[in-house]
Amino acid sequence: MFKKIAGTKDILPLEATQWQSLEDAARKIFELYNYRQIRLPAIEEAALFDRSLGDSTEIVQKQMFLIKHGADVFALRPEGTAGVVRAYIENQLDKTEGFIKFYYTGPMFRLERPQKGRLRQFSHIGCEAIGSADPAIDAELISLADCLLTEFGISGYKIKINTLGCAKDKKALADFLRKSLSKELGKLCADCKIRYKKNVLRVLDCKEEASRRLVRAIKLDQGHLCADCRDNFLEVRRYLDNLKVGYEFDPLLVRGLDYYTRTVFEISHPGLGAQDAVGAGGRYDNLLKELGGPDQPACGFAFGVERLLLVASQKSEVTNKDLVFLIALGDKAKQESVKLLDALRKNNISADTDYENKSLKGAMRRANDLKAKFVLIIGDDELNKNVVTLKDMQSGSQEEVKMDGLLGRLINNDT
Numbered sequence: 062m063f064k065k066i067a068g069t070k071d072i073l074p075l076e077a078t079q080w081q082s083l084e085d086a087a088r089k090i091f092e093l094y095n096y097r098q099i100r101l102p103a104i105e106e107a108a109l110f111d112r113s114l115g116d117s118t119e120i121v122q123k124q125m126f127l128i129k130h131g132a133d134v135f136a137l138r139p140e141g142t143a144g145v146v147r148a149y150i151e152n153q154l155d156k157t158e159g160f161i162k163f164y165y166t167g168p169m170f171r172l173e174r175p176q177k178g179r180l181r182q183f184s185h186i187g188c189e190a191i192g193s194a195d196p197a198i199d200a201e202l203i204s205l206a207d208c209l210l211t212e213f214g215i216s217g218y219k220i221k222i223n224t225l226g227c228a229k230d231k232k233a234l235a236d237f238l239r240k241s242l243s244k245e246l247g248k249l250c251a252d253c254k255i256r257y258k259k260n261v262l263r264v265l266d267c268k269e270e271a272s273r274r275l276v277r278a279i280k281l282d283q284g285h286l287c288a289d290c291r292d293n294f295l296e297v298r299r300y301l302d303n304l305k306v307g308y309e310f311d312p313l314l315v316r317g318l319d320y321y322t323r324t325v326f327e328i329s330h331p332g333l334g335a336q337d338a339v340g341a342g343g344r345y346d347n348l349l350k351e352l353g354g355p356d357q358p359a360c361g362f363a364f365g366v367e368r369l370l371l372v373a374s375q376k377s378e379v380t381n382k383d384l385v386f387l388i389a390l391g392d393k394a395k396q397e398s399v400k401l402l403d404a405l406r407k408n409n410i411s412a413d414t415d416y417e418n419k420s421l422k423g424a425m426r427r428a429n430d431l432k433a434k435f436v437l438i439i440g441d442d443e444l445n446k447n448v449v450t451l452k453d454m455q456s457g458s459q460e461e462v463k464m465d466g467l468l469g470r471l472i473n474n475d476t
């Protein structure tokens with residue numbers, strides 16, 4: 062028997078309804094904020110991610126699903142931002158659209174060690190605003206993320222924000238960290254010894270106690286920031302305060318992707334355990350230029366859908382609240398019921414029937430399991446009288462309804 066690959070998930074119909082309501086809610090909110098949908102390939106040139114996320118990042122080093130084909134190397138996308146930027150540049154949207162706000166949903170792939178909330182195929186709901194450096198956009202994105210979580214019925218999360226500053230400031234911070242840690246190198250955890258050389262900023266958000274102890278001793282006072290970046294961050298915070306978005310300033314937040322500059326943020330939820338980030342994002346003002354595009358600043362974030370669902374309290378159950386279930390008793394009735402089924406559907410009434418030839422009792426049980434709103438029973442008796450028996454599954458009441466009045470009765474009956 063074949064089994065699914067570790068770190069992938071089958072989303073069966075019961076769970077799929079939860080996905081649908083989450084995606085519907087997200088679409089509604091994105092549209093309120095005037096974000097427009099973009100749908101992109103799940104496979105891109107691997108080099109796009111090397112260049113965007115950074116050669117030394119964990120994702121590029123260890124987690125890419127690569128496909129070699131002749132001289133080409135493709136990758137299953139590990140995240141959505143690089144593809145959106147590639148599409149913006151390739152389609153010259155700077156010329157036709159200028160500033161544009163996108164949203165997307167879809168599967169992402171990372172070859173990680175699977176555990177709770179950490180999958181090899183997972184889904185993002187994300188958005189990117191390309192073409193504006195206005196700090197009001199950073200605040201809009203964070204407040205949009207906050208609003209989405211509320212709409213999803215999720216509470217108890219924490220929004221942490223920080224600024225990395227511009228590219229020069231990031232370098233100043235890296236130099237400062239290397240200097241501060243140089244005498245204590247031996248005390249860093251094994252991974253951080255490598256990070257020290259390749260990507261020293263990541264030492265800041267290491268979860269290992271050995272590294273954390275050293276990091277705590279470093280005085281991080283935002284001294285690496287230039288005046289512009291300091292002012293910019295103050296502006297972002299002022300907007301967030303005005304919008305009454307609750308957040309925490311976390312000077313240790315750096316994020317695992319190299320493209321970030323200035324504002325970064327992460328949203329964590331205690332219900333998730335070790336992998337506690339439900340979503341994250343930030344500004345990437347240099348990425349478009351670095352990928353050969355126009356010099357346009359940009360900002361965005363993404364939620365992990367599986368993690369959202371792990372903490373969503375209002376798990377929606379299957380509710381076929383408008384389903385009409387037809388039960389035909391006998392061959393002649395079956396012929397009639399197939400026609401009636403068709404008429405119902407053509408009149409926008411969700412309808413189904415018993416395809417397993419169950420007894421009346423069995424078919425009623427099936428209707429009950431499907432949480433049908435009404436059951437229609439047609440047997441010889443009903444055929445002779447040109448009626449159907451209509452049972453309201455909620456109240457349990459039953460009546461005979463004339464065949465030619467049935468559609469009107471079902472369309473108008475919204476009870």
Ligand code: HAM
Binds near residue numbers: 187
């Ligand atoms: P990220 O932090 O790598 O950011 O991923 C965003 C979210 O995806 C995480 O907070 C987490 O909820 C979820 N996630 C990540 N990896 C996994 C996994 N292996 N299994 C399950 N869920 C996972 C980005 O990808 C950026 N592109 C976000 C962004 C958009 N920044 C700017 N624009």
